[in-house]
Amino acid sequence: MQKKIVASLIVVLILLIFGGFTEKAQASPVSANGWQLKWAIKNSDFEDVDIENYGHNAGSPNVWMVDQAGVAAWGTENPSGKIEVWQAGNGYNVPPFSGTNFIELNSDGIGPVYQDIRTIPGTVLTWKFAHRGRSGMDVADLLIGSPETQTEVSRVSDDNTAWGDYEGDYVVPPGQTITRLTFNPISTASGSLTNGNFLDNVELYINIEGAKIGDIAWYDYNGDGIQQNNEAPAPNVKVDLIDDNGTVTKSTMTNDIGSYLFTDVLPGDYQVKFTLPNNDYIFSKANQGNNPEINSKVDSTGLADVNIPTLRTENFDVDAGLTTNGKVExxxxxxxxxxxxxxxSIKDSTGTEVTKVTTAENGFGTAEGLPPGNYTATEITAPIGYQKNPRPKSFTIVYGNTDPVKLTFQNIEKMGAIMIFKQDGATKKGLENAIFTVETENGKVIKKVTSNAKGYALASNLPPGTYIVKETDAPEGYEKSNKEMRVTIPFNPQGPVNVTFSDTKIKVTPTPTPSGTDGNSTDGIIIKEVDKNVKTKKGNLPQTGDSINKNVLFGGALLATAGIALMYRRNN
Incomplete structure (x- = not known):
């Protein structure tokens, strides 16, 4: 710490030598370890004016009556709602105090103008403005206070020869988070209520000591990490400043407008840590969008890194979005x-995976920390033995609802298969066109398959369980197998269950020729008709080239021999 203090004093000395504290655009010195930081005032010298859409000429070159909606950040109590804007090169040769534009408080009526700013109770504000008369000595005053009640803090008088430059201090009262500055015309040199009291270069500074870190915490209703106008500040959020040794050097709470401020910070590396009010909240996504002035800076743990290079450093951009803790079950x-x-896999509306969920023994899995938005849940790994459910489910997280969104996914077991091989029992060659049925144990047929040219038939898409396989039709020329095979497909099947059926060829018995088919016989010898148009003569043997069944000839010869033997025995 001593090294940091010495280094800080050296930085201050260098800045004093080279006039570093004289940069009024950023700050002006109020002590050896502090300065005035420009604070809150917008459109301070009336340069942001939309004359084209809201103004009309007031009867003199470069003098305009502009509806208050066309003068950024400023309002008026003028009954007409007009603010009179003068520009350089006007017909009266009145120069601006700064920039190009200035205004006249005595407009087309008495036109007090005002601006509301956010303030931190207890802080000291330094105000500055420039005033000038139009035709002579004009008088106006500055009132500061709440929007409901303001008190005069300065009354000024200036003629038309030069601009008067004024400043003073104002202490913001306790509880006053919105402060109104009102510039009110009191009198004019001409006595006219519509001519006098020029105003320009309204500035406001906050007096702080040392380097500073601050911004706001807010409730991020849509969870996008970007501040919107309808999103409310988050008061009473604890904020710690942690040095590079991990020591908490300062702590504070956000005020009614969600603001916090650390002052008198020495140069070094720090972390700002926000603490969530309770478990119903999470921090918004960090560094979203293209505008770093309005996005959340802290990570999911509420930490943001900050570097303070000099005592004059100011970092008013360490903010935190708080949104509700969405869940999915x-x-x-x-x-x-x-x-x-x-x-x-849980993905957001951009298709980015934000988390994963794994179901436990009871079948439930939960993810939390989901900001409001649209999501999808997609199964990427199925339980062992079950088919993956490929269809994602969409769901929406709504701000303020911390109850989990509930999704249910149904899965079915992995399907198995039975591979049937039909073969010739003798040659083991596969047989085509055998038909098989696959039945449940109670006899219900659920599959009917036919073997292909290689003898295979596949019954697929079968849930785990026990089945009966039967052959119902055998290939042509084969006997049907009467075998019934019980096949069990296991849980989490890794491949088909193989079974084999073997068939045998049908045996063909020769058919004998019926007796007397042609009406010709001799002594019991049957001569088969060879040709319908040509018959052999009774008792004659077939001629060479005749088509006579050899079996018939052999049988006839045996009968003839037997007959001759019988006759011989009778004669003896």
Whole structure:
């Protein structure tokens, strides 16, 4: 710490030598370790004016009557709602105090103008403004206070020869988070209520000591990490300033407008840590959008890194968005059975994965810390033995609802298959066109398949369980197998269950020729008709080239021999 103090004093000495504290655009010195920081006033010298859409000429070159909506940040109590804007090169040769534009308080009526700013109770504000008369000595005053009640803090008088430059201090009272500055015309040299009291270069500074860090905490209704006008400040949020040794050097609470301020900060590296009010809140996404002035800076733990290079450093851009803690609860079932180890990817509306959910033994898995928005949950890993459910489910997280969004996914078991091989029992060659049925144990047929040219038939898409396989039709020329095979497909099947059926060829018995088919016989010998148009003569043998069945000839010869033997025995 001593090294930091010495380094800080050296920085101050260098800045004093080279006039570093004279940069009025940023600050002006009030002590050896502090300065005035420009604070809150917008459109301070009336340069932001929309004459084209809200103004009309007041009867003199470069003098305009402008509706108060066309003068950024300023309002008027003039009954007409007009603010009279003068520009350089006007017909009266009145120069601006700064820039190009200035205004006249005595407009087309008595036209007090005012601006409301956010303030931190207890702080000291330094105000500055320039005033000038139009035709002679004009008188105006500055009133400061709440929007409901202001008190005069300065009354000034100036003629038309030069601008008067004024400043003073104002202590913001306790509880006053909105402060109004009103510039009111008192009198004019001409006595006219519509001519006099020029005003320009209204500035406001906050007097602080040392380097400073600050900004606001707010409730991020849509969870996008970017401040919108309809999003309310978050008061009573604890904020700590932590040095590079991990020591909390300062602590504060955000005020009624969500603001906090650390002053008298020595140069060095720090972390600003916000603490959530309770578990119903999370921090918004950090560094979203293209405008760093309105986005949240802290990470999901509420920390933001800050570097303070010099005592004159001011960092009013360490803010924090708070949004509600959205949750999703996923239930994984197969029928009524809870399933564990199903893994889901949770993606936001941009398609970015924000978290994963894994179901536990009871079938439930939960993710939290989801800001408001639209999401999808997609199963990326199924439980062992079950088919992955490919269809994502969409859901929405709504601000303020901290109850989990509930999703249920149903899965079915992995399907198995039975590979049937039909073969010739002798040659083991696959047989085509055998038909098989696959039945449940209670006899219900659920599959009917036919073997292909290689003898294979596949019954697929079968849930785990026990089945009966039967052959109902055999290939042509084969006997149908009467075998019934019980096949069990296991839980989490890794491939088809193989079974083999073997068939045998049908045996063909020769058919004998019927007796007397042609009406010709001799002594019991049957001669088969060879040709319908040509018959052999009774008792003659077939001629060479005749088509006679050899079996018939052989049988006939045996009968003839037997007959001759019988006759011989009778004669003896």
């Amino acid at each position: 996923i239930q994984k079932l197969s029928g009524q059975k809870a399933l564990r180890d199903a893994v889901y």
